[in-house]
Amino acid sequence: MKKTILVTGGTGFIGSHTTVELQAAGYEVVIVDNLSNSNADVVDGIEKISGIRPAFEKVDCCDLPALESVFQKHPGISGIIHFAASKAVGESVEKPLMYYENNLLSLINLLKLMPKYDVKGIIFSSSCTVYGQPDPENLPVTEQAPIKTAESPYGNTKQINEEIVQDYVKSGAPISAILLRYFNPIGSHPSGIIGELPNGVPANLIPYLTQTAIGIRPCLSVFGDDYDTPDGSCIRDFIYVVDLAKAHVAAMSRILEGKNTDPVEIYNVGTGRGVSVFELINTFEQCTGVKLNYKVVDRRPGDIEKVWGNVDKANQVLGWKAVHTLEEALSSAWNWQKILREKGIM
Numbered sequence: 001m002k003k004t005i006l007v008t009g010g011t012g013f014i015g016s017h018t019t020v021e022l023q024a025a026g027y028e029v030v031i032v033d034n035l036s037n038s039n040a041d042v043v044d045g046i047e048k049i050s051g052i053r054p055a056f057e058k059v060d061c062c063d064l065p066a067l068e069s070v071f072q073k074h075p076g077i078s079g080i081i082h083f084a085a086s087k088a089v090g091e092s093v094e095k096p097l098m099y100y101e102n103n104l105l106s107l108i109n110l111l112k113l114m115p116k117y118d119v120k121g122i123i124f125s126s127s128c129t130v131y132g133q134p135d136p137e138n139l140p141v142t143e144q145a146p147i148k149t150a151e152s153p154y155g156n157t158k159q160i161n162e163e164i165v166q167d168y169v170k171s172g173a174p175i176s177a178i179l180l181r182y183f184n185p186i187g188s189h190p191s192g193i194i195g196e197l198p199n200g201v202p203a204n205l206i207p208y209l210t211q212t213a214i215g216i217r218p219c220l221s222v223f224g225d226d227y228d229t230p231d232g233s234c235i236r237d238f239i240y241v242v243d244l245a246k247a248h249v250a251a252m253s254r255i256l257e258g259k260n261t262d263p264v265e266i267y268n269v270g271t272g273r274g275v276s277v278f279e280l281i282n283t284f285e286q287c288t289g290v291k292l293n294y295k296v297v298d299r300r301p302g303d304i305e306k307v308w309g310n311v312d313k314a315n316q317v318l319g320w321k322a323v324h325t326l327e328e329a330l331s332s333a334w335n336w337q338k339i340l341r342e343k344g345i346m
Contacts (some may be wrong), residue, residue, distance in 0.1 A: 002026055002027060002028045003027055003028070003078040003079070003256060004027070004028040004029070004030060004074060004076055004077050004078055005022055005027045005028070005029055005030070005077070005078065005079050005080070005081060005252060006029075006030050006032060006070070006071075006074075006077045006079070006080045006081070006119075007019050007022070007029055007030070007031050007032070007054075007080075007081045007083065008032045008033070008061050008080065008081070008082045008083055008084035008106070008110070009032075009033055009038075009082075009083030009084035009085065009125075010029065010031030010032065010033055010054070010056075010083070011031060011033040011035065011038040011039065011040060011042040011043060011056070012033065012037060012038045012042075012083055012084075013038075013185065013195070013196040013197075013198075013241065014083055014125070014185055014241060014244060014245065015031070015033070015081075015083040015084075016038075016042045016045070016046055016194045017189060017194065017241045017242055017244070017245040018081060018083070018244075018245040018248045018249070019031060019046050019054055020046055020049050020050050020189065020194070020245070021242070021245040021246050021248070021249045022081075022248075022249055022252070023046075023050040023052050023054070024050065025249045025253070027252075028054075028055075029054040029055070030054065030055040030056075030057065030070065030074045030077065031043065031054050031055065031056045031057070032057050032059045032061060032067070032070055032084070033056070033057075033058065033059075033084065034058065034059065034060040034061070034084070035058060036060075036086075036199075037086075037087075037198055037199050038197075038198075038199070039197065039199075040056065040058070042194060043056045045193045045194040046194065048191075048193050049189065049191050049193050049194065055074060057070050057073070060106075061084045061105075061106035061107075061109055061110065062101070062102060062105045062106050062109065064109045064112070064113075067109050067110070067113065068113055071113055071116075071117040071119075075117075077117060077119050078119065078120065078121070078256055079119065079120065079121040079122065079123070079252050079255060079256055080110055080114070080119060080121070080122040080123070081122075081123045081125070081248055081252065082106070082107060082110055082122060082123065082124050082125055083125045084106050085102065085103045085106065085125065085157070086098065086099050086102050086103060086154070087154060087203075088154065088203035088204075089129075089151075089152045089154050089155070089203075089300075089302045089303065090152075090203060090300055090301070090302065091154075091203060092152050092153040092154035092155075092157075092302070093152055093153060093301050093302050096153035099153045099154055099157055100153065100157060103154075103157035103158075103161065104157060104160060104161065104164070107124070107161050107164060107165070108164065110122065111164070111165070111168050111173070111175075114173070114175050115173060115174055115175065119175070120174075120175060120176060120255065120256070121175065121176045121177065121178075121252065121255030121256060122165070122175060122176075122177045122178075123177070123178050123180060123248055123251050123252055123255070124161060124162070124165055124177060124178070124179045124180070125180060125182070126158050126161070126162055126179045126180055126181045126182070126266075127155065127158045127181060127182060128141065128181050128182065128183045128237070128268070128270070128307050128309060129150060129151070129152070129154065129155030129158055129159075129304070130147050130148075130150070130155065130158050130159045130162060130181060131145050131146075131147065131148055131181075131307060132147070132148025132149055132150060132151055132155070132304065133148060133151065133304050133305055133306075133307070134148070134307060139274075139306065139307070139308065140237075140272060140274070140308050140309055140310040141268070141307060141308070141309055141310060142268070142310040142312075142313070143181070143266045143267065143268055143313055147159060151302045151303070151304055152301075152302030154302070155302070162179050162266075165177045165179065165264060166264050169263045169264050175263075176255050176260055176263050176264070177255075177263070177264045177265075178251040178254065178255060178260065178264075178265045178266075178267065179264065179265070179266045179267070180247060180248065180251060180267055180269050181266065181267065181268050181269065181309075182239065182244055182247075182268070182269040182270060183236065183237035183238070183239050183268075183269065183270035183271070183307070183308065183309050184205075184236045184237060184238045184239065184270075185238075185239055185240075185241045185244045186205075186206045186238050186239070186240065186241065186329050186330070186333060187206075187240045187241050187242070187324075187328070187329035187330070187332040187333050187336075188241065188332045188333055188335070188336035189241075189242065189332070189336075190242070190332060192332075192335050192336055192339045195332075195333070195336035195339075195340075196241075196333070196336070197340070197345070197346070201217075205277070205280070206330075206333050207333075207337075208220060209280075209281070209284060209292065209333075210333050210334055210336070210337035211337065211346065212292060212293060212294070213284070213288070213290045213292055213334065213337070214337050214338070214341055214346075216346060218293070219293050219294060219295055220281075220292060220293065220294040220295075221294070221295060221296075221297045222277050222278070222281075222294055222295070222296045222297065223297060223298070223299055223300040223303060224296070224297075224298065224299035224300070224303070225278075225296045226299075227299075227305045227306070228305060228306075229276055229305065229306055230276065231276050231278045231279070232278075233276045233277035233278045233279075234276065234277050234303060234304070234305060234306065235274040235275065235276050235277075235305070235306035235307070235308065236274065236275060236277075236306075236307065236308065237270035237271055237272070237273060237274055237275070237307065237308035237309050238271070238275050238280065238326060238329065239269065239270050239271050239322050239329075240322065240324035240328060240329040240332070241329075242324065243271075243321075243322040243323060243324055244269055244322075246320060247267075247269045247314065247318065247320045250318040250319060250320040251267070251318060254318060265317075267311075267313055267314040267317070267318060268309040268310060268311050268313065268314060269309075269311065269314055269320075269322075270308065270309035270311050270322065271308075271309075271311070271322045272308065272309060272310060272311045272322075273308060274306060274307075274308035275308075275326060280326070280330075281294060283326055283327060283330060284330045284334070286327075287327040287330055287331050287334075288330070288331065288334045290334070
């Protein structure tokens with residue numbers, strides 16, 4: 001009998017790609033999403049790719065009675081992958097209370113319901129933002145690197161949520177958890193059927209970049225060129241979203257098969273390579289042949305100067321590795337943008 005996985009935020013960018021990979025691995029999927037930053041049409045796209053329509057419930061995870069009704073309607077949920085969260089660094093600086101309320105309460109509600117409905121495992125969508133700005137000697141950053149004071153309320157919610165999971169498990173809760181600290185997901189499904197499509201003006205770099213390249217946005221802003229990096233722009237670890245999705249499947253398999261050696265395990269999920277914003281722009285221009293209009297503006301509050309991951313633990317313990325190149329990821333993002341234009345969506 002197929003095991004059922006609840007995917008919160010499952011119509012979002014990473015959630016939708018992970019749903020496809022879960023289905024490919026033989027799981028049934030129930031998606032919960034309030035559609036605050038996504039569209040229900042994504043469920044159609046998932047079905048088109050996999051041939052399987054996931055169950056979909058339009059529910060806000062902060063609404064405990066509504067969330068509990070999902071567990072009642074879909075008995076036998078074996079595991080949860082929790083993506084649902086507000087996720088824009090800049091917005092979190094402007095609206096901290098919204099971020100704390102949404103990001104903390106949604107996780108707390110899920111943890112409350114897990115023992116009641118005999119759900120054994122949860123994969124939490126964490127972030128490299130928990131490392132803050134790592135000291136130079138800690139780059140590439142490992143899972144043992146010190147947790148630094150967060151540079152933004154968004155980053156702080158990830159730190160606090162990790163602590164909530166760890167404290168709850170320490171209290172004797174009968175659950176296991178894997179915290180995946182991932183870096184910067186980019187790209188879209190190779191089919192071009194699902195991809196990153198935030199509502200309104202994108203807060204993430206790649207959709208803003210592709211929308212600029214196709215003429216929707218007049219200009220891409222590069223936030224600062226005076227950082228202590230080789231070309232002055234920020235450095236990140238950009239990971240192809242399909243590779244990232246497969247890491248969640250590997251983590252869920254580890255928990256459900258009882259292979260985890262600790263009740264809470266932590267893994268970095270990235271490529272292990274740092275890429276600057278200017279290098280990213282140049283690579284996009286080279287692999288698409290499209291010249292990008294961009295300008296350098298002031299630094300943005302909350303941004304970290306440079307961070308990329310040591311991913312040896314995920315490679316060795318989870319048996320997972322990022323296999324796609326930056327060129328492949330950027331080409332897929334551009335393909336997705338062109339398809340959106342053909343469909344008259346963007």
